Amino acid sequence: MSRADGVLRRWNPHGWIRLHEPPTGRVCVAGLPGSGAARLADDLRRLGLDVVSDGPAAVAVVVFEANAVVGHAELALLREAAAETTATVCVLHGVDERPDWPAIRAADLEILHRHAPWSEGAVLLPVTARPDHPEASTLTGLRDVLTATLRAATDPRRARAAVVAGTRLMIEEEIARLAQEDDEAALRDERARLVASARATPAPDLRRLQVELLHETATGLRATATAALGTLEKDGDVAAVAVVDAGLDELGARLTAALTGVAPEVPPVVLTRTPPPPAGVRSLEDVLTVVFGASAGAGLGGLLTAPFRTLPGWTALPVAVVCAVPAAAALVRVRRRIAHRDRMRRWVTEELAVARAELDTWVRTGVHAAEAHHAAGRDRHATRVRDRVAALDARIARQRGERRVRLAACERDLAALGHPREPTSGRMRRTG
Template sequence: MTGVDDVLRRWNPHGWRRLHTPPSATVRVVGVPGTGLGSLITELEEAGDDTSIGLRFVRNGDCAVVLLVTDVSAVLGRTEFGVLDGAARGAVVVVCALTAVDLRPGQQEQVIRDRDAELLHRHAPWFGRIDVLPVSAHAAAHARRLGGDVGRVLAVESGIVDLRAALCAAVTATQSARVVRAAVLARTRAMILDEIRSLRTVDDTVDPRTERLRLSSARVGAQRARSEVSHARTEILHDATVRLRAVASRMSESLDGGVIAPDDIPGLLAAELGDVAAAVADAAAQRWGPTSASGLDEPVGAPVPDPPERAGVFEDRFALVLGVSAGAGLGKLLSTSIGWLPVAPAFALSVACGGVAAWWLVRMRRQLAHRDRIRRWVSDEIAVFRAALDRWIRARAFDVDDRLGRAADERGRERAAALVDRIAEIDEEIRRRDGVRRARIAACERDLATLGPFGTGTFGAGTEPIGRVPRPSVDGFEVSTDRNG
């Protein structure tokens, strides 16, 4: 086996088998459903065979000549090209029949033929220029029924005669070993060039590079966790502030409305602050989990100190003097209005009124002063509790952030070591794939060089396509089977 045969066997096994298959007059007819394959095959078989070729038409099998049937009203696309690729893997010549041309006569037919020929050449340039021959199976059937000279003329006009002559010429050409070998070489060259183009344009290192990017971006996990801790701390502080404002409002309403005695306020305040502390502890536990630092197992919950005791001050003495003076004046006014009281009873009445007024005024002033002291004391205790609660929340957040930081540092060290190893593996994989790609490109170029230069021979540039052969006409003159002009 020569080097060329080895390249053909590896790259184009269908073409290699074609080189070792005896010549055959079988033509494979393919097309998408709805193009009239059955009627066209019938008319081609009924057209007769004036030569010794003996054409035979099949729809399946590996044949050297392939007839692609398309409809004049359809545009060649992925479906038609898929049918052609599946049927012409080992083909040498492809002829295209454009059916139903009697529906679009004239210039439109010529435009469609030129368009289809260009599309076929772009899709399968290794076949050279593919003939696109118009044919009407309906007109051919009508001509066959008429018979005689009129039938022969109509058969020529239907295109069935030209199509059969082109197929005969294609089968005759495929009986030449040189033609078959040139076609197989052209197809193999195209396959190798496509592989080289794919290797040079397709980057198979995308997946390793994507994995490297993913590993690099995984480091932001610790930063995201720390930002969540800061956000939770802000929310817990805000919730604690709202709760403490509600406690201060309830205490103030209780004092002003007289619902609760001032002496009962400390117990109520201690209970309210205990509820706030428990709520903050629950919120912190739900957000951050258990604590790890000592002193943070329980939130701020120190007992509320007793309020200041009542004490005699200068205001009480002043109120006493003022009450005595006012009461004495009131007693004197009463004794004067009565008029008939003696001096001793009048003096006793004045003294009694002065004592009662002084007692009542001192009592009221002490109650107001005590209530005011309780109100200030409540405000001070809430402020102190708020500061302590803020300090506890911040310490709790710092503890959580510290734990996350230590865990992140530990994971970071482990990940860094694993990342270095993985990046080294990725780099090695990228280098290996680049080396494999370069080696495959070099192997393809060596195989291409083994096949020899392209551009000479039957399927080289500027050669006429198979099927452009003269045939006898009905009036004895020879005309070309090429209807493209």
């Protein structure tokens, strides 16, 4: 088997089989519903032709309607008929019912020449059943044309030339399809989206967030200190402790929400709390206060007993004692309250100072952890994008290579079939 025969067998198995079967004198009549193909087939049978509607045939008669130009359906039917037979005759049926059929025929010819290159040797005959029609062929004339076409189609050389021409058309259509094929469009779009997403992924401005959180920490603690000290002066130490606890809880919740919003892996803030100083504690100041209170009370008693100094000496002593004891007790109570309030102020200051140190450390540590987490996530995403882009590039290159291989195979098959020969006088005349 020659290389050309191998190409014919692979690309056009029906044509290959037709070349190796005994020549047939059959005519296949095909047409769309309503075109009159069935009636024309019956007329040709009555005239003695071997007409079939399906199966192997040497000549195909494709029936077009005279009331409309050919469309995609007619071209597809003509394409199928040309691939299955050696010669094709196109018939414009029903011209006796349309006076403007010459314009329809001219438009059909233009469409056939432009969109049906396989119909180069086809004949477009206007056919009528009226024997006196001046321009159209009669059924007898169509029979004579088909008889001559059948004689030419049974020539082995012509049959092989027709199969080769049909096979060349198949290969050329495949080459055109491969040239216009763009299987990589979706892959290129996905690659562009991946690259764009890798470039456009915004990283959180954690340093700016750190500055904002530290500023919010200082502002919140300052507001809590002001509120706690004011409450201490107005409502006492219990209310001041409640203000401190509420302020620290609220500030910790705000900071946790702000930082975990961009870094969910950061644990919530937990502050160290110390109990406030007890109110009844005794210290060295209390002893000094008692001494100073007794001295002040004794002096106050002496001042009050000065008018009674004319009495005996021991008589003024009870008066001095009675006056000194209440004065000393009142002074001790006042001094203890002042001392406890001072201790509460120091406790508030120290509690908020410790809280600020812990909050500053938590914010800085959380921001550092968030930066490390986002950097790791960015690296993982970049790695995934890089691997996917590399896989897409390899797939695009593979598909391009496969398409180049198929195109090269098609070109080799065309070269094996040889160059198409120019139409000779023995061939059917060109359409139109």
